[in-house]
Amino acid sequence: MLISFNQWWRRPLRTRDKIGAVFIGAIGGFWVSLLGRLFIGPMPVSFAALAYWAVGGIIMGIILGILFPRVVSVVLYPFAFLGIGSN
Numbered sequence: 001m002l003i004s005f006n007q008w009w010r011r012p013l014r015t016r017d018k019i020g021a022v023f024i025g026a027i028g029g030f031w032v033s034l035l036g037r038l039f040i041g042p043m044p045v046s047f048a049a050l051a052y053w054a055v056g057g058i059i060m061g062i063i064l065g066i067l068f069p070r071v072v073s074v075v076l077y078p079f080a081f082l083g084i085g086s087n
Contacts (some may be wrong), residue, residue, distance in 0.1 A: 013069060020060055021069030028076025030054050041082020 015020045037045065037053040 005079045007071060018066070022065040023079045024076050025061030025063075025065025025072045026058045027061070028031070028072070028079035029057035029059075029064070031057075031079045032076070033057025033058050033060070 034050060034054045037050060061072070061076065064085055
């Protein structure tokens, strides 16, 4: 059992950690790119443009999850669960 963040950060990467980072990166990248485009970009925006941004965010999240699994797990974890919860 891990006691601290420092222990988790220094532990060797397992396949489970890498797969989890890829999923967190994909879902978090989707939300970050979609919401970022809506809030920062000019309005109105077409649905096709939002879809392109969302797919690009998913692809970038997967790539970053493969390259930097620990960082993606920490930074994008809150975005991966955006919209999931009770009323």
